[in-house]
Amino acid sequence: MTLAHTDRPPRSPAAFRATHRTRGPQAAVRCRRRRTQLTAWAFVAPLVAYLAAFYLYPLYRNLDLSLRHYTVRSFVDGNAPFSGWANFSQVLHDPTFWPALTNTAVFTVASLAFQYTIGLALAVFFNRRFRLAGILRALFLIPWLLPLIVSSSTWAWMLNSESGIVNHTLNLVGIAPVDWLTSPRWALTSVIIANIWIGVPFNLVVLYSGLQNVPAELYEAASLDGAGAWQQFRRITFPLLRPVSAITLLLGLVYTLKVFDLIWIMTRGGPGNSSSTLATWSYRLGFGTLLPQFGPGAAVGNILILIALLFGLLYIRIQRRQEA
Amino acid sequence: MRQTRRTAIATVLLTATALASATACSSGSTAQGSSDQGTFTFWDPYPQFDASSDWGKRVASCGTPAGVTVKRTALDTTDLGNKALLAAQQGDSPDVMLVDNPVVSTLVEAGILTKMSDLGVDTSSVQQNIIGAGTIDGAAYGLPIGANTLALYYNKSVLDAAGVDPASVTNWDSLNAALAKVKAAGKKGITFSAIGTEEGSFQFLPWFWGAGGDLTHLNGSGGVDALSLWKGWVADGYAPNDVLSNTQTTSWQEFATGQYAFGENGTWQLANAAKAGFPYGVITIPAKDGGPAPAPTGGEFVTVPVQKDTARYAVTKQIVSCLTNAANLLGTDTALSYIAPTQAVQAQQTRADSALTPWVSAVAAARGRTSNGLGVKYPVISQQMWTAVQGALSGSQGPQAALAAAQNAAANHQG
Numbered sequence: 080m081t082l083a084h085t086d087r088p089p090r091s092p093a094a095f096r097a098t099h100r101t102r103g104p105q106a107a108v109r110c111r112r113r114r115t116q117l118t119a120w121a122f123v124a125p126l127v128a129y130l131a132a133f134y135l136y137p138l139y140r141n142l143d144l145s146l147r148h149y150t151v152r153s154f155v156d157g158n159a160p161f162s163g164w165a166n167f168s169q170v171l172h173d174p175t176f177w178p179a180l181t182n183t184a185v186f187t188v189a190s191l192a193f194q195y196t197i198g199l200a201l202a203v204f205f206n207r208r209f210r211l212a213g214i215l216r217a218l219f220l221i222p223w224l225l226p227l228i229v230s231s232s233t234w235a236w237m238l239n240s241e242s243g244i245v246n247h248t249l250n251l252v253g254i255a256p257v258d259w260l261t262s263p264r265w266a267l268t269s270v271i272i273a274n275i276w277i278g279v280p281f282n283l284v285v286l287y288s289g290l291q292n293v294p295a296e297l298y299e300a301a302s303l304d305g306a307g308a309w310q311q312f313r314r315i316t317f318p319l320l321r322p323v324s325a326i327t328l329l330l331g332l333v334y335t336l337k338v339f340d341l342i343w344i345m346t347r348g349g350p351g352n353s354s355s356t357l358a359t360w361s362y363r364l365g366f367g368t369l370l371p372q373f374g375p376g377a378a379v380g381n382i383l384i385l386i387a388l389l390f391g392l393l394y395i396r397i398q399r400r401q402e403a
Numbered sequence: 404m405r406q407t408r409r410t411a412i413a414t415v416l417l418t419a420t421a422l423a424s425a426t427a428c429s430s431g432s433t434a435q436g437s438s439d440q441g442t443f444t445f446w447d448p449y450p451q452f453d454a455s456s457d458w459g460k461r462v463a464s465c466g467t468p469a470g471v472t473v474k475r476t477a478l479d480t481t482d483l484g485n486k487a488l489l490a491a492q493q494g495d496s497p498d499v500m501l502v503d504n505p506v507v508s509t510l511v512e513a514g515i516l517t518k519m520s521d522l523g524v525d526t527s528s529v530q531q532n533i534i535g536a537g538t539i540d541g542a543a544y545g546l547p548i549g550a551n552t553l554a555l556y557y558n559k560s561v562l563d564a565a566g567v568d569p570a571s572v573t574n575w576d577s578l579n580a581a582l583a584k585v586k587a588a589g590k591k592g593i594t595f596s597a598i599g600t601e602e603g604s605f606q607f608l609p610w611f612w613g614a615g616g617d618l619t620h621l622n623g624s625g626g627v628d629a630l631s632l633w634k635g636w637v638a639d640g641y642a643p644n645d646v647l648s649n650t651q652t653t654s655w656q657e658f659a660t661g662q663y664a665f666g667e668n669g670t671w672q673l674a675n676a677a678k679a680g681f682p683y684g685v686i687t688i689p690a691k692d693g694g695p696a697p698a699p700t701g702g703e704f705v706t707v708p709v710q711k712d713t714a715r716y717a718v719t720k721q722i723v724s725c726l727t728n729a730a731n732l733l734g735t736d737t738a739l740s741y742i743a744p745t746q747a748v749q750a751q752q753t754r755a756d757s758a759l760t761p762w763v764s765a766v767a768a769a770r771g772r773t774s775n776g777l778g779v780k781y782p783v784i785s786q787q788m789w790t791a792v793q794g795a796l797s798g799s800q801g802p803q804a805a806l807a808a809a810q811n812a813a814a815n816h817q818g
Contacts, residue, residue: 151513151779155491174812241643241657261647263799349599350647350797351790366485369505369601370512370782 144377166378175352183356187335193275198282206290223280231344234273263353266346270354289323329394333387357383442472444497448480457738465725469718491515496708498719504536507545507704508778516544517707522720528745536771537704545704546727549741551670552769553609553698559682561590561664574693582641585664592641594657595667596649597796603789605699609688613696618784622806630802634795647796670762671740685761700769742766787813
């Protein structure tokens with residue numbers, strides 16, 4: 080866009096005549112400009128090709144998949160008839176849709192709220208330099224470093240209703256065992272708890288680095304004015320962290336919306352559909368049975384993308400209003 | 404302003420692409436299909452066996468008589484079906500493929516398997532109930548490499564302590580009586596897998612069929628009886644609550660703790676049973692009113708995906724025959740802890756190891772999940788069935804209501 084603008088010839092009649100009368104220094108400038116432009120495109124081309132091959136094409140394929148009536152046969156021979164919104168309609172009328180949507184909302188909101196609050200609290204805590212702070216902070220990063228399959232399986236073991244350490248501990252203090260993963264009342268809560276644990280390090284790291292950019296003078300000035308710790312947090316830390324918080328929450332939202340492995344390993348979305356989210360449902364439709372339903376699976380995936388896009392746009396709107 | 408717009412575009416791209424990577428259906432196939440004349444490709448779901456294992460060597464050796472190289476690729480069982488569809492889509496199917504038996508009808512529906520009769524492979528020696536899962540409209544689309552099924556493992560020490568004679572367990576009433584005694588003796592009753600996947604349906608089927616259940620009418624009285632039986636076990640504390648999240652492997656691990664009287668599990672656990680550290684035995688799963696209940700057949704079929712170059716079939720046939728001839732079947736099925744699909748080889752197996760006798764009769768009574776014309780209707784029914792099992796055992800629905808909803812959903816799907 081910028082390139083197109085700079086290339087446009089001057090619009091005054093005198094200048095117009097000038098360019099057409101002589102092919103002097105003006106033409107040379109234009110030629111040089113065009114060469115610069117071509118070089119610029121040459122630099123951009125690999126990135127565009129990469130984006131097209133690895134992001135736009137899969138997105139297009141996923142959309143195409145969701146708008147056609149695929150059977151296993153037409154998946155192989157490629158002759159799936161166009162079916163418009165039939166897959167979406169089927170998905171929207173499926174009894175799993177509302178539970179999955181509600182679970183996705185609860186899972187995302189609860190995870191984000193706790194991950195962010197705990198992450199922020201820890202970031203503020205580690206921002207006061209003290210002995211062993213580095214080591215402690217590194218320990219908090221462990222959930223991030225573990226492969227999800229390891230941490231999810233470990234959580235599933237710990238929360239096992241028969242032999243898990245959590246129920247064992249509850250038993251020691253006289254609390255009746257809870258069917259963490261196998262009761263419809265608790266399954267969603269259990270996967271949320273595990274997901275919060277996994278998401279805290281990300282929030283901690285981003286918010287902590289955000290805190291490094293808050294000038295120390297502000298705190299000094301505030302304390303001279305007699306502001307207490309809570310007031311300093313409310314009036315300085317939190318407002319100045321707002322841009323970092325916004326991007327942390329947006330990234331967290333995208334990551335949380337698509338969480339699949341954790342739920343699949345811990346509960347398979349069960350019992351029944353009590354911990355199914357749109358992501359696990361999409362997988363189940365596409366790959367979770369002996370007879371794949373690619374069309375409806377892709378439709379659920381696209382709904383998920385749409386939700387994330389809506390929040391992305393919302394984020395931009397809010398940011399624009401703040402900048403205006 | 405421009406800065407904002409750039410951020411805006413970046414944000415939109417970021418959100419879209421991050422999600423796209425999660426949802427888009429990958430069409431990249433990692434395993435190589437057939438191309439080279441002297442190399443024949445072979446896929447199986449046995450990643451536990453490497454090239455130096457007996458199985459790996461046998462596959463490789465089956466190319467030698469025809470003077471070709473067999474290139475083997477082992478994939479995860481749950482992956483194999485989808486990989487096969489993708490490979491066919493790319494025109495890149497392997498020459499020979501070993502697939503889980505209920506997947507055969509899906510692949511036939513996709514039109515990517517060759518009939519055994521077209522290849523000239525004789526299937527007459529294979530037991531009818533075992534090859535049933537791979538038979539569609541009267542034509543066999545594969546040869547079973549072996550069969551496994553479910554039975555009840557029991558812990559002798561626990562039963563002795565509770566005063567239960569395993570031979571007395573012949574129907575549901577006597578099984579319930581045994582479980583009550585075990586519980587009264589302070590031990591745990593029975594463990595199984597009721598997880599919300601195909602494994603859950605696989606484990607439920609012996610009880611469902613054993614009460615006369617019909618997969619085309621999930622909410623018939625047989626289905627309700629079977630689900631009520633399971634629900635009763637969990638409610639009465641005969642079975643642990645975590646059966647809802649148990650896979651067959653974790654269910655086995657529970658049984659292997661030595662705390663449980665019974666564990667519903669498969670032929671493939673025999674080697675582990677010997678290592679469990681307590682005396683064990685095996686009985687066939689009883690039907691409601693006595694006699695062995697039909698359990699579902701497990702195990703893989705050797706199939707031949709359709710090739711553009713039909714000249715390859717002659718060599719492919721030799722490879723299939725080599726893998727499934729009597730001498731090799733005995734070795735393969737021993738290695739896999741499977742029961743052979745032919746009576747002749749079964750007899751050899753029981754002669755070598757008498758512990759296999761109850762398994763041979765269990766396999767003889769077993770039924771293919773996709774048999775009797777069910778084919779690709781089975782996956783839809785099965786999904787509704789495991790959902791009903793989960794609903795009833797977790798207490799969110801009664802057995803009758805859960806199965807009625809399942810039947811309704813399955814019927815809607817079949818349209």
